[in-house]
Amino acid sequence: MSQQDNPTVSLDDFQQMIRRMYYEKDISRGVDGTFMWLMEEIGELAAALREGTHQEQMEEFADVLAWLTTIANVVDVDLSQAVAAKYGSGCPGCGAFVCTCPDEGKP
Amino acid sequence: MSQQDNPTVSLDDFQQMIRRMYYEKDISRGVDGTFMWLMEEIGELAAALREGTHQEQMEEFADVLAWLTTIANVVDVDLSQAVAAKYGSGCPGCGAFVCTCPDEGKP
DSSP states (O other): OOTTSOOOOBHHHHHHHHHHHHHHHHHHHHHHHHHHHHHHHHHHHHHHHHHOOHHHHHHHHHHHHHHHHHHHHHTTOOHHHHHHHHHTTSOTTTOOSSOOOOTTSOO | OOTTSOOOOBHHHHHHHHHHHHHHHHHHHHHHHHHHHHHHHHHHHHHHHHHOOHHHHHHHHHHHHHHHHHHHHHTTOOHHHHHHHHHTTSOTTTOOSSOOOOTTSOO
């Protein structure tokens, strides 16, 4: 998954990489402490969306994704399985692959 | 990417699926409105982490990931490229594939 290779990353590979990289720290910090880091990254993403460059936005998206993945590791949620189950058969609201939920509805 | 198949999902495929499913709505809502939905999902994830079942936690992780992806689509950030660039060569802090940053440091 190096920068030089094709950048297509499997969600499962990414989750395993983050697990290998941070799991010891994540487990000792626990869900609450890890969630606080996620919130900090969410704030940085908001700032980058407001006034950051495209490069800064990319970095903040990567960080939010990494911290979200870290929490998934702590509670043993398989992200790949989670998104396949919820979105793999279409929009959870209307069931279509191009959402037809009413505009006032959630999606 | 159906529930029946191997649940290994590429981040790129997921982003494209979310784009196909929601892009029209996402673009007309814009970043600010979409970010609000992400925040609502973050709140639901926090609740599920606190007192939800494993199934509920899976669903909330999927939703947070979907809304994060939706915002990435609006600002044209490729998530797969973003994580490969930031984490593909090791921890952004120490450069190692098993993080050796000091515990008081960010990760």
